[in-house]
Amino acid sequence: MIAEAAYFTRQPDWASGLARIASTGFWRSLNPQLHLTDTPFSGPAQPYSVEPAQVSQALEQVCQEGYLQTAPAIPTQLCEALAQGVLNIIAAGLHPIYVSLYDEYWQILRNLAPIFGPVLGDGYLPLGDFWCWCISQETSGSGWGAHRDYQFKSNATRQDGRPLLVTAWLPFTDTDPLNGCMYLVPQDRDEFIPDRLDQLGFKNPQDLRALPARAGSVLAWNQYVQHWGGRYSRWAKGPRIATGVYLQSGDVEPFVGKVVHFDQPLLPATRLGFIASNILNYHMYHHYPEPVLRMCFDHVQLLPNFVELVPPALRNPMADYLDELETAGG
Secondary structure, three states: OOHHHHHHHOOOOHHHHHHHHHOHHHHHHHOOOOOOOOOOOOOOOOOOOOOHHHHHHHHHHHHHOOEEEOOOOOOHHHHHHHHHHHHHHHHOOOOHHHHHHOHHHHHHHHHOHHHHHHHHOOOOEEEEEEEEEEEOOOOEOEOOOOEEOOOOOOOOEOOOOOEOEEEEEEEOOOEOOOEOOEEEOOHHHOOOOOOOOOOOOOOOHHHOEEEOEOOOOOEEEOOOOEEEEOEEOOOOOOOEEEEEEEEEOOOOOOOOOOEOOOOOOOOHHHHHHHHHHHHHHOHHHHOOOHHHHHHHHHHHOOOOOHHHHOOHHHHHHHHHHHHHHHHHOO
């Protein structure tokens, strides 16, 4: 079984254990160092301190090379709490993506305004489109292969090169070539941008860029940059634990119907729906077992526009499942 799917099947009673996922009490007891409420943004924002020179470089770099990278901005203690949360989730027999249930995950995105405000605009918005990884010998042995996040076939940059949509990639542990750090081809060294985005590759290996990063650093790239995660080595000092989440400018239409607003509640049920839709989106690559799909069908229905968030290939099986529920309910 593919490693991403195997997170769910590590324990003998894994199928019956999926019922725990809907319980906020379970998540609170599993990671008492983190919080799970209906209103993660109820308190005042606490923007992270970022040197003006770093912000200036990030803006120039993302316009020219298509990506940015900063020194650590997310507090060390918070990174440690989230990394431990991921390890606890895996030990409980679940996928690391469920760390996004916790308030702290979303609060980070608001507190990164000193970086993403200049890049995307002050009214930038997170999308419920995200993933989380734990790369180690015991879990997934490598990051995802080379690809572009070219999910939306529309213009994703402004005329001056500033992105309208980025993947924010945030490591909660130190990352380096031994534990699978990120690699990419800067867009100004990519012969396929902008006219052949369906192609991948490079002519000169010297154009490749390794992106080792300390925990709490901020990386981001636009939709066009080809990138990949490295492979874990037995010589690595620890796992590579990280998340990637879409952030978009607030002055354009939402790229996907999973928008998060920093001035509104974000219910745990909504977060479960986001997670379920993301798992379903990657089923074609990861091949999740049927009980996981059925659990995701349950949770994605908590979103008002859930049908459009289910991949077309899974809509017929989902319709059959809904028919079963209706029949069972009389």
